[in-house]
Amino acid sequence: MNISIFGLGYVGCVSIACLAENGHTVTGVDVVAQKIDLINQGKPTIIEKDIDVLLNTNWKKGRISSTQDFKQAVLDTEISIICVGTPSDVNGHLNLNAIYETAEQIGEALKEKDEFHIAIIRSTVLPGTNKKIGEIISERSGKKRNGGFAIVSNPEFLREGSAVNDYYNPPVTVIGTDNEKASKKIVEMYKGINAPFKETNIEIAEFIKYVNNSFHALKVSFANEVGNICKKMNIDSHELMDLFCMDTQLNLSPYYLKPGFAFGGSCLPKDLKAFKTMAHDFYLESPVLNSILDSNENQKNQALSLVLNQNKKKIGILGLSFKKGTDDLRYSPVVELAENLLGKGFSISIYDKNVNVSKLSGTNKAYIDKHIPHLSELISDDLEKVINDSETIIISHNVPEFKDVNLRFPDKHFIDLVKVKDIKPSSNYEGICW
Ligand SMILES: NC(=O)c1ccc[n+]([C@@H]2O[C@H](COP(=O)([O-])OP(=O)(O)OC[C@H]3O[C@@H](n4cnc5c(N)ncnc54)[C@H](O)[C@@H]3O)[C@@H](O)[C@H]2O)c1
DSSP: OEEEEEOOSHHHHHHHHHHHHTTOEEEEEOSOHHHHHHHHTTOOSSOOTTHHHHHHHHHHTTOEEEESOHHHHHHTOSEEEEOOOOOBOTTSOBOOHHHHHHHHHHHHHHTTOOSOEEEEEOSOOOTTHHHHHHHHHHHHHOOOBTTTEEEEEOOOOOOTTSHHHHHHSOSOEEEEESOHHHHHHHHHHTTTOOSOEEEEOHHHHHHHHHHHHHHHHHHHHHHHHHHHHHHHTTOOHHHHHHHHHHOTTTTSSSTTOSOOSOOOTTTHHHHHHHHHHHHHHTTOOOHHHHHHHHHHHHHHHHHHHHHHHTTOSEEEEEOOSSSTTOOOOTTOHHHHHHHHHHHTTOEEEEEOTTOOGGGOOHHHHHHHHHHOTTHHHHEESOHHHHHHTOSEEEEOSOOGGGTTHHHHOTTSEEEESSOOTTOOOOTTEEESOO
8 A cells, every 4th residue: 555654753653664564655754854864764763672674674675755745645645644743732732733734735735636535643632633634634625525535533552662563563453434435444554463453433533542641641650659658668569569460350450440420338438548648647749649539529529510400309319329239338429419419408219229227237327327317218119119209310320220210211310320231321311421
């Protein structure tokens, strides 16, 4: 395939060499003349393991060239990959000037091209950029999106230092496009890449890189805060984190990574408080640990505001314990939500088949007696009655019993805090964060 690459920095330079190695003929485009010259001498524009040999070998085979003539590059190729920089502005906003400039150049060139052209956005851009680039190319070229050209969002996951290896072994190849033909072409272009291919909607493809990188940053800071506390206690932080990483059921796993309601229960809040207080006692700053409980409070407020937005006074709650399958009410965020609503004058009916008020004992009973002392008057084991007695219904347990309540009771409004499995969205349904 003939491919042009816009931007010959880290991503562009690795892409030009690796695509050529996979048999494609690749032309690089950049605004910096020095980078064009380097590529045209068979030399990389960056320092990176394995890139010198890879680039030079394929340049000698005649598969790699470079030019400042963007128009010719587009005319000579069927795909343009955009790898230009997207730096932060002083105020933290993303500066997309180079991306828009490239879109203008591609649009300009397409005026003179009859064949269909595909533009791939490889740079990290915020959701909405794909659409905007389509508008720019359309305006400049006079061609319609999906008529004369297609735009594909295809984020890059490589890391500097291991970029060539990462290029060939990404965790997943993500494609977001509204064009079937372009999608098929890209599968063909990436033949030889060792990764599952995942086609998704354009906005998700644009956003995933931000979520990935923010999570990576969170991991680094979390581990560093743990390390700082360990050092104060003469604990080997590396041995500890090696052990931490062995837990692939809860620690390094999809568990706890689904958007939903606040955490609660008798362990997570208590242990987190003890941990951050320990850091405080050592006079250590631990902003990540400190902000977790604030974030959790924010999620409780999020649920509360969804209920308040409904302007209805009769609230049903499906699931009161801190998670499904238990009668443990201690530090259940749903108990807090109910208590809060009662304090604001709402009338509450609760359904939780695991909670039998007469059987509660010990600290569990003490907790609920303190927070909702007249629980027995509010709770019922009749799901239909609780829903019929309410106007807005909060679902807080992910159990099959609740999967069609919104369809069975179309005149009630449902607020789902857990994304009940197989629930079908309807006009009387909303999720807390979906
Ligand atoms: N570096 C990484 O590890 C990495 C990994 C994944 C994704 N990304 C993302 O990929 C994008 C590129 O990153 P990078 O590190 O390669 O950036 P970079 O700054 O190294 O390279 C960008 C290149 O684009 C060129 N350029 C700017 N305007 C141009 C234009 N109008 N036409 C042609 N070339 C132009 C610049 O001269 C430069 O050579 C960014 O959005 C970045 O966030 C980077």
